[in-house]
Amino acid sequence: MSLSKLVLRSMKKNMKHYYLYFFALIFSVTLYFSFVTLQYNTEVWKAVQLSGTATAGFKVATYILYFIVLFFVLYANHLFMKRRSKEIGLYQLIGMTKGLIVRLLAIENVVLFVGAVLIGMLLGFFSSRVFAMVLLRVLEKEMLVTMTFSTQALQQSMVVFAILLMIVLIQMAWMIHRVSLLSLFSATKQADERVRRFSPFQMTVGFLGLMLIGYGYYASTKLFNMEEANNLFLNMLIILITTIGGTFLVFRFSVAFIMNTIRLNKKGHLSVRDVLALTPIMHRMKSNAKSLTLITVLTGVSLGITTLSYIAYYSAETSAYSEVPGDFILLDNDGEAFLKALDENKIAYDKTDYRLQGVSAAIGQLMSEEQKDSPLYTMEGIIYTIPLSDYQQIVPDTSLKDRDVILTNYGGYMAEMFPLEKDRDIVTSIGKSEETFRVVDIQKHSLISGIVTAGGGGPVFVVTDEMFNHLVATSEQVMQQHIISLKSMKEYPWHQQTTITLKSKEDLTKAEELYIQTGTNRLTVTDSSGSTYQYKKLSYEMQRKDSVESLGLTIFITAFLGLAFLMTTGSILYFKQMSEAEEERDSYTILRKIGFTERDIMKGIYMKQAFNFGVPLVIGLLHSYFAVKSGWFLFGTELTAPLWIAMSCYIALYTIFAILSVGYYRRVVRESL
Known part of the structure; x- marks a missing residue:
C-alpha cells in the first residue's frame, strides 16, 4: 500500500479525532487573520486617525495573539497525538519505523493545515468586517465599512502559519521519537493516579497554598499605600509569586485532599454520583494541576487587563467632566x-x-x-x-x-x-x-x-x-x-x-x-x-471624544485579546473533558450493563463538570478582582459596573463551554451501551 493511500485511510478512520484538531486550527486562523486584516484596513484607520503609539500597540497585540494561537494549537496537537497513541503503537508493531510514522503524520498535518488555513482565512475575511464595525462603534465613528482584502495580511498570515506548521511537525516528531512502544499503549492512562492516603506533609502543603493565596490577596489591598510605595515592584513580584504558587498548591494538594476527606467520611458508602465525580477529580488532580493553574492564571490576567481597560473607557465621561x-x-x-x-x-x-x-x-x-x-x-x-x-x-x-x-x-x-x-x-x-x-x-x-x-x-x-x-x-x-x-x-x-x-x-x-x-x-x-x-x-x-478615541482602541485590543484568551482556556478545558470522556467510555459501558440509567450517571458528570469549569473560573475571578481592586482608580472613576460586566461575559462563555462538555459526555454515555 502506498503512503498516500495509507494517509487517506488513516484520515478517514480518525475523522472523529480530527474534527477536534481541525476546529482548533480553523479557530486559530480565523482569529488571527481577522485581526491582521483589520490592521491593514486603510479606510478604517483613516477614520480612526491612528497615532504612532496606537499603531505600535496594535502590532504588539498581534504578537501576543500569535503567542495565544501558538499555545492553543500546540496543546490541541499534543492532545490529538495522545488520543492516537495506541494507533501509533500498532503501526510500530506491524513493522513501521518511527521515521515512516513521522512522514505519515506529517502529511496528514500538512493536509489539515492547508484546509484549515483556507477555511480560516475565508471566515476571518468576513469576520474582520464585523470587528471593524465593532471598533468604529466603540470609537463613536460613523462610516460604511467595506470588505477589503489585504495582500499584506495574506502574506503575513501565510508566513506565520507556515512557521506554526513547522513547530507542530517538530513537536509531533519529538513526541514520537521520545516515547517507548509500551508507553504509547498506556498514554491515555497517565492522568490517573491512585491516591490511597494523604500524609501530614501533603495536608500542610495544601493548607499553605490557601495561605499563600490569602496573603497575595491581602498584600494587593495594600499595594498602593504610601508606606509601601518605595517597594512597589518588589511587592508586585511577591504578590505574583504567592498567588500563582498558591494556586498550584491548591490544585495539586488541597483539592485532592478535600475530595479524599469527603470520600472517607462516607465510610465506603459511595453512590454512583460520588464515583463519577469525587474519585476522577481526586485521581487526576496531580497531572491536571499544572494545566488548571495555567488556565486559572490566564483567566485572571486576561480578565484583569480587560476590566482595567473597560474601566478607563467606561469612565471617559466622568473623567472628562472632572x-x-x-x-x-x-x-x-x-x-x-x-x-x-x-x-x-x-x-x-x-x-x-x-x-x-x-x-x-x-x-x-x-x-x-x-x-x-x-x-x-x-x-x-x-x-x-x-x-x-x-x-x-x-x-x-x-x-x-x-x-x-x-x-x-x-x-x-x-x-x-x-x-x-x-x-x-x-x-x-x-x-x-x-x-x-x-x-x-x-x-x-x-x-x-x-x-x-x-x-x-x-x-x-x-x-x-x-x-x-x-x-x-x-x-x-x-x-x-x-x-x-x-x-x-x-x-x-x-x-x-x-x-x-x-x-x-x-x-x-x-x-x-x-x-x-x-x-x-x-x-x-x-x-x-x-x-x-x-x-x-x-x-x-x-x-x-478625545478620551473615547484614545481609550477606544485600547479597550478594543484588550477585549479582542481577552476573547482570544477566554476562547483558548475554555476550549482547552473542553478538549480535556472530551479526552477524559473517551477514556472513561469503558467505565460507562460497565455501569450501563449492571443497570445504572443515563440519568444516574449524568448526576455525577454534572458535579464533575461544575468543578472542572467552575473552580478555575471562580479562582480566576477572585484573582482578577483583587488585582483590579488594588489599582483600578489609576484607570478611571467607575469600578462596579465595568467589573460586573466583564465578569458576566466570562461567566457566560465558560457556562457555554461547560454545557457543550456535558452534552459530549451525554452522547458518550448513550453510545456506551
Whole structure:
C-alpha cells in the first residue's frame, strides 16, 4: 500500500479525532487573520486617525495573539497525538519505523493545515468586517465599512502559519521519537493516579497554598499605600509569586485532599454520583494541576487587563467632566465673543460664575499619620478658594461659619491614593500672611476646570464670603508690597470661572462651531513678569471624544485579546473533558450493563463538570478582582459596573463551554451501551 493511500485511510478512520484538531486550527486562523486584516484596513484607520503609539500597540497585540494561537494549537496537537497513541503503537508493531510514522503524520498535518488555513482565512475575511464595525462603534465613528482584502495580511498570515506548521511537525516528531512502544499503549492512562492516603506533609502543603493565596490577596489591598510605595515592584513580584504558587498548591494538594476527606467520611458508602465525580477529580488532580493553574492564571490576567481597560473607557465621561465641569468653561471673561454668538444664534444656556482666589498650602496636612512619608505631606501647592455664595448656586443649603471650609473638587485617583480627613486644621498662606482653616467636609463634586487646578481632581476650598474678600484683599496687598516675586504670581493667574451649560443638547454641535470660530477654545495668559502661556480649552464634548478615541482602541485590543484568551482556556478545558470522556467510555459501558440509567450517571458528570469549569473560573475571578481592586482608580472613576460586566461575559462563555462538555459526555454515555 502506498503512503498516500495509507494517509487517506488513516484520515478517514480518525475523522472523529480530527474534527477536534481541525476546529482548533480553523479557530486559530480565523482569529488571527481577522485581526491582521483589520490592521491593514486603510479606510478604517483613516477614520480612526491612528497615532504612532496606537499603531505600535496594535502590532504588539498581534504578537501576543500569535503567542495565544501558538499555545492553543500546540496543546490541541499534543492532545490529538495522545488520543492516537495506541494507533501509533500498532503501526510500530506491524513493522513501521518511527521515521515512516513521522512522514505519515506529517502529511496528514500538512493536509489539515492547508484546509484549515483556507477555511480560516475565508471566515476571518468576513469576520474582520464585523470587528471593524465593532471598533468604529466603540470609537463613536460613523462610516460604511467595506470588505477589503489585504495582500499584506495574506502574506503575513501565510508566513506565520507556515512557521506554526513547522513547530507542530517538530513537536509531533519529538513526541514520537521520545516515547517507548509500551508507553504509547498506556498514554491515555497517565492522568490517573491512585491516591490511597494523604500524609501530614501533603495536608500542610495544601493548607499553605490557601495561605499563600490569602496573603497575595491581602498584600494587593495594600499595594498602593504610601508606606509601601518605595517597594512597589518588589511587592508586585511577591504578590505574583504567592498567588500563582498558591494556586498550584491548591490544585495539586488541597483539592485532592478535600475530595479524599469527603470520600472517607462516607465510610465506603459511595453512590454512583460520588464515583463519577469525587474519585476522577481526586485521581487526576496531580497531572491536571499544572494545566488548571495555567488556565486559572490566564483567566485572571486576561480578565484583569480587560476590566482595567473597560474601566478607563467606561469612565471617559466622568473623567472628562472632572476636567471640564460644564459644556463650556470660560476663564476671566475670555468668552464674551462666544456668549454674544450664542445669543445671536438664539442658543439658550445657563451661566454659573465662580470667583477664584489662590492660596498656598500643603494638602498633606489633611492626611493621616500613616501617610506622613508621602511626598505630598509637606509639599506646598496652589489651592483655589471660592466664596460660599458662589457655591450655593450648586448646593443651596450649604452653610459655613468663621474659618470653616469645605474641600471639594477632590476625586479620581488622587482621592483614592491620597485620602484626606475632615475635621482637621490646615494652614494656608499668601506671601507671609497665614490663615488657619478648619475642614468640616470633603466632597468630590467637580466645579473648577482642570486648567485652573492643574489637572482634574485638584482640591478647591469653599470659604465664607467674608473670608474670601479678606483673602482677595490680602493678595492685592501682597502684590503691591512685592512680598511675592512677580514671577511666582503666574502660579495662580485665574480670578474667575464661568461655566456654560446648554439648555438643549441639540444645540451642542452649533455651539461647538461657535466656540472654535470665536477663538474661545484657545487661551493666552500673560503673567505679571510678561511671560506668555498658551492653553487649549476643550469643551466637555471635545474632551469626552478625545478620551473615547484614545481609550477606544485600547479597550478594543484588550477585549479582542481577552476573547482570544477566554476562547483558548475554555476550549482547552473542553478538549480535556472530551479526552477524559473517551477514556472513561469503558467505565460507562460497565455501569450501563449492571443497570445504572443515563440519568444516574449524568448526576455525577454534572458535579464533575461544575468543578472542572467552575473552580478555575471562580479562582480566576477572585484573582482578577483583587488585582483590579488594588489599582483600578489609576484607570478611571467607575469600578462596579465595568467589573460586573466583564465578569458576566466570562461567566457566560465558560457556562457555554461547560454545557457543550456535558452534552459530549451525554452522547458518550448513550453510545456506551
